[in-house]
Amino acid sequence: MDVLEIIKPENQVFCKTKLMTDATLSYCPGCGHGTVHNLTIEVIDEMAIAEDTIGVAPVGCSVLAYDFMNIDMTQAAHGRAPAIATAISRLWPNKYVFTYQGDGDLAAIGTAETLHACNRGENIVVIFVNNGIYGMTGGQMAPTTLCGMRTSTSPYGREIENMGSPLKITELVANLPGVFYATRQSVHTHKHARKAKKAIRKAFENTRLNKGVSFVEIVSNCNSGWKMTPLESNQWMVDNMFPIFPLGDIKVDAKLKKS
């Protein structure tokens, strides 16, 4: 049988989500952002809520998220996405409002906006991609950088005495009454990506039910910033990031899980 006879629509088992644009992703090959984008947009597509969804893009590697997601989006100042999402959600209570943020954006410069949006229980979804580094600006130390981890601003490794410990912001916000759902996922294998997608779906379902903040952390790699091959970076993430940022639900249906 000729190959061209096989390549036809009825035989297609996987296709690009139509809600992703045709723009080429600006992410480094091997980076988890593309997968997280795809999962988010698949959930929006499957729930058929694109017409009622407004996304807020951050400053950082995913600043151009609006180039790739074929939905209405507004781009926030560094760290301020939760404040912007707050206003949109308050003024359009029937819309699905989500922020897409990295660890520098959400857990350093935007800490106040993150904590207070969570504390007020804004009816929003927060997608938080944590790769332990500032990728966009060239690999500087982030609030989530691991102890001893070398970055361009911690060239001899992060020292706890001078630079503090990696900030577990998802555990922190999970303790706030306004947070209904807090979970930590990853997308480095198909299995993990499927679980992450379920978590994102649950988060958007919570918005539908007006439950408050759903906070989905995705521990991801930054092979360029970590100066590794994609495969090495994924293994390094499993060996080093997961012990500090363990995967799994932290708070479900407003109830904290016992750790």
Place this chain on the structure above:
Amino acid sequence: MSELKLMKGNEALAEAAIRAGVDAYFGYPITPQSEVIEHLMAERPEERTGMVVLQAESEIAAINMVYGAASTGKKAMTSSSSPGISLKLEGISYLAGAELPAVIVNVVRGGPGLGTIQPSQADYFQSVKGGGHGDFKLYVLAPASVQEMSDFVEDAFDIAFKYRAPVLILSDGLIGQMMEKVHLKDQQKRMTDEEVIEKYGSWAVTGKTDRERNIITSLDLDPEKMEVRVYKLLKKYDQMEKEDLRYEKISCDDAEYLFVAYGSSARIAQKAVSLARKKGIKAGLLRPITLFPYPKHQLFELADQVKGILSVELNTGQMVEDVQLAVQHKVPVEHFGRTGGIIHTPEEVLEALEDKVIINGCIGNHKTRESSIL
């Protein structure tokens, strides 16, 4: 039919916001403007019109909430005082860059730093020269009465939506705190979501329907495109100068000497005009109502008529630079002002006119600002 009330400037502004059908206010307490959010909270605007009022965790969060609301085509505003406005300037720059309509109110207090809670006009440069980063300007309205605190809210939103640009109401602690009679306008309806989508759906993010997706951003990594964006803003500012300049001339017809003053200083200078005329000095007052655009052509023309000009400001000399630029050395231009929260008296202002402009009124023969104050 309008309702007549005795109100503080800050309260009149807040009440006008509800009545103008504003969709949202986001603020953070700071003296001397906290009455704005206090009035809004007390009035339960969510029940009166459905207006959203939220006390944010910071001035930074508040201006970004405004950005979020404005992204969706809603009428949103915030207010603060000088140190808080400094914090908001990043967000204001983003509003200008992303071409979003919004209203920001600065009830100015003395600075720099924590400064004082007393009135000042020391934020003139910050207000009219951009303030935040990048090539942009704000349309700046300067109220001089409680009535104008009320009226300018609607005017500011009209301009903001005409140009899709942020508008600043530059008040000060005196106008904000004092009580005067004010005619309040009748309640207007807020636009429904459907009306917002109908009117602003070409650019606002309200959810992508069968149209192209809408994106609100100030980012363009391609310098060629970014330059185009900046020139697009410049075009708006040119149009503002042509179509939306506002100023008031008081006793200017036969004036030989001119005061230039805005806001609270204009009230004081107006009194100085009548004191001067009692003494036989033919003084007049040009009051810029918009500080950008600035009545530079009007000043240029008045400079052919008068012998000298005194810029009266509650600062050490800021607007005087714009007066000098407008007048282009046709006549001497001097500055007088108290600062640090002190408000000059009409007598002081008249004395300054006599001392700096009438007697020493030739270029190169004037006292220093410092020596004239002390």
